[in-house]
Amino acid sequence: MIVTEEAIKQQISMITHPQLKKNLLEYLSSVAVRDKIVEVVFEVTASELPVMKELQQSIEKNISNLSNVEKVHFILTTHRSVEKKSSSPTLGTLLGVKSIVAIASGKGGVGKSTTAINIALALRKLGHRVGILDADIYGPSLPRMLGIHEKPGVTEDKKLIPIQKYDLKVMSIGFMVSEKEPIIWRGPMVQGALQQMLKDVVWGDLDVLVVDMPPGTGDIQLTLAQQVSLTGAVIVSTPQDIALVDARKGLAMFTRVRVPILGIVENMSLFCCPKCQSVTEIFGHGGARKEAESLGVPFLGEVPIELSIRQGCDQGTPVGIAFPDSPSSQIYQAIGHKLWLEIEKNLDAQARQTPEITMA
Numbered sequence: 001m002i003v004t005e006e007a008i009k010q011q012i013s014m015i016t017h018p019q020l021k022k023n024l025l026e027y028l029s030s031v032a033v034r035d036k037i038v039e040v041v042f043e044v045t046a047s048e049l050p051v052m053k054e055l056q057q058s059i060e061k062n063i064s065n066l067s068n069v070e071k072v073h074f075i076l077t078t079h080r081s082v083e084k085k086s087s088s089p090t091l092g093t094l095l096g097v098k099s100i101v102a103i104a105s106g107k108g109g110v111g112k113s114t115t116a117i118n119i120a121l122a123l124r125k126l127g128h129r130v131g132i133l134d135a136d137i138y139g140p141s142l143p144r145m146l147g148i149h150e151k152p153g154v155t156e157d158k159k160l161i162p163i164q165k166y167d168l169k170v171m172s173i174g175f176m177v178s179e180k181e182p183i184i185w186r187g188p189m190v191q192g193a194l195q196q197m198l199k200d201v202v203w204g205d206l207d208v209l210v211v212d213m214p215p216g217t218g219d220i221q222l223t224l225a226q227q228v229s230l231t232g233a234v235i236v237s238t239p240q241d242i243a244l245v246d247a248r249k250g251l252a253m254f255t256r257v258r259v260p261i262l263g264i265v266e267n268m269s270l271f272c273c274p275k276c277q278s279v280t281e282i283f284g285h286g287g288a289r290k291e292a293e294s295l296g297v298p299f300l301g302e303v304p305i306e307l308s309i310r311q312g313c314d315q316g317t318p319v320g321i322a323f324p325d326s327p328s329s330q331i332y333q334a335i336g337h338k339l340w341l342e343i344e345k346n347l348d349a350q351a352r353q354t355p356e357i358t359m360a
Contacts, residue, residue, distance in 0.1 A: 003068050005031045008038060011062040019051045030188035036070040038063055039192050044076065052076055075192045094198065096205040099231035099343050101262065102224060104254070106246025108215035111267040112236045113141045114313050115303065116212040121320035122336025124167050128207040131162060131169035133197060135224065136214035137190045140174030147316020151175050160201045166321055169206065171197050191223045198228060208343060225257040232262035232346050234300065234339065239266050239287035251295065262342040264292040265335060269302035298342055301335040304328065
């Protein structure tokens, strides 16, 4: 017998608490059932968090009483209270993390994950404490690109411990599932997984958390913008027109949710033949720079098509590690330097005035 959403809600409705102003079901944001796993997401204000945490065990127990339920995922999110703003770390910030930067693209296949990894390594080489989160739930690539084959540890209070690799703190859904196993989840479960990897991970003290985003402008992008205070976003694009069209959409999405654009990177900008040294503009050249200039956002740099960049990520040893003094590594290092200047600039601006995130 399949567990129905109605049956789950009925079990939840049996639970009450004198300090809650509304019926518990009114705090229920979403319900998802996959095989014999039930995921429930509750959204409350900061003042209601302690009460909901008290009720977590009762909620999980009631749902587990239903037949064919083997596991319950309880996810708790918060929103800003209308009557009083809160400075709690759960409302838009991650404890110990100074800045969060999304590396995004309007479409797939532009080398966004490769760019994200090498930017993270460049920032670390500059002396900053760096973490990287693989937010591409359906197609996680960081485990392979960083050569990680282990699972993260868990603390006594069930927090995930990020894996350390190349002096980066790394988290990905790919650590928990087989590379050959497809992730077939509906939107609420994907959003819940992202929230857990953001807030149920012991990130510790970081100067910057780099978030490798999935392509497009969907659930993950909106969830990230709603759940944490992003310092800004970097848009990755190839120079060809079709890629730039989608890059503009990604840029417009972040602008709409009031996330600053820290810059644009032109990937696969040129190809230099290693034998004859002739330069070929396979996807055109300079399109991303012109786009940045027309939009008034920083242009962070051009990354060429190079065999060592592709091989490094396929083999789990990025070019910044395998060939730290190569021209490509120096390009990423320059991009990292420019990006950090933009991060500092936006952190100063956010410190003076923190804008509210609103959704249309």
